[in-house]
Amino acid sequence: MDWRYLFNTKKKAKKKIHSAQIIISVNMIIYLIIAAFELVLGNLTRSAALVADGKNNVTGILSALILLVGLFYSSKPRDEFHMEGHWQYEVLAVFLSGLLMVLIGINCMWVATLKTIFIFNHGTEKLNIIACYAAGISGSVLLVEAWINYHKGVTLADSALLSSAKDYLSDAVTSFVTLIAIGIALITGWYLIDTFSAILLGAYISINGGQIISQSAAKLSNGFNPGLKNKYLLSLKRLPSIEKVIYMHARYSGDNIILELAVGVDANLTIRQVEAIRKDIVAILTADETFLYCCIEFRPFKN
Structure with a gap:
């Protein structure tokens, strides 16, 4: 979804x-x-x-x-x-x-x-x-x-x-x-x-x-601080509801960050549960930085 x-x-x-x-x-x-x-x-x-x-x-x-x-x-x-x-x-x-x-x-x-x-x-x-x-x-x-x-x-x-x-x-x-x-x-x-x-x-x-x-x-030139990207990846991986961060692409528009993100989650989660995960992701990302927008994709993931 x-x-x-x-x-x-x-x-x-x-x-x-x-x-x-x-x-x-x-x-x-x-x-x-x-x-x-x-x-x-x-x-x-x-x-x-x-x-x-x-x-x-x-x-x-x-x-x-x-x-x-x-x-x-x-x-x-x-x-x-x-x-x-x-x-x-x-x-x-x-x-x-x-x-x-x-x-x-x-x-x-x-x-x-x-x-x-x-x-x-x-x-x-x-x-x-x-x-x-x-x-x-x-x-x-x-x-x-x-x-x-x-x-x-x-x-x-x-x-x-x-x-x-x-x-x-x-x-x-x-x-x-x-x-x-x-x-x-x-x-x-x-x-x-x-x-x-x-x-x-x-x-x-x-x-x-x-x-x-x-x-x-x-x-x-659409570059992004690798240290900041790694910080986001480590923070997201700590969320128990996220099985895997599949990909993350970030760039700047002025001082604002534009982020494309795909995460793997349990295929059996309900919409309400996925919405709760989305809120957790947003809370982590916006804690210290200003985002213009973020595209978050949830994919069913099996170990």
Whole structure:
């Protein structure tokens, strides 16, 4: 007998997207203030690391804008061309924000390399301690924002917010490394530390962007976390009423899971008993994750 169970996640998903939109809008404003602050002071104090940090925060502005566009389109209702809705737009936005991070990181490395060559050939003007204060303030604000975004992202199970949290944490680390690099340069007078740290920061930004690309690309290509799949299989096998999990296929639509499942049960069970098993399966699957829908097939099974 075939059972198709549709999980009604529309209201919950819409509320989640609305909350994410508000948080990311605030993120964009904070990034705008910090980026302008660091870029202006970085140029005034001749600090390559602080300028690189400011450019990194510019990616935060653009990433927030991309995520907002993605969240807007993902909230659209389904139509004849998108029967499962437009949830993948959010994942696509996360992918693009990761790509942007990679490109900005490469740009930071290139500019810092050019400045390093210039210093070797012509020397440089002295740095200013104001650059240290700017990096410290920036890092502290970004670290608080990283925690807020991570906490909300876990609570709402939202990949856009978790991506934003990772971006914030990356930027906070970048700012603190900038603070240390400028401080060492001021104490030792070896200003190449400033440009070398800018190169390392560019590499760090690119690596974090690459990780975001990898995770979102897995969702876009219908990949699914094997660890999560094994967790479901182990949980279902513990149900005494299920003789065997015949097959399980899972994929993502945005942050929502779509699952196709076939289980073997006693051929002599009544409809009421099978319905009770279905409820047990639903309770296990929806305990920690958000499902768009699940197709559960019950097949008679004999040992």
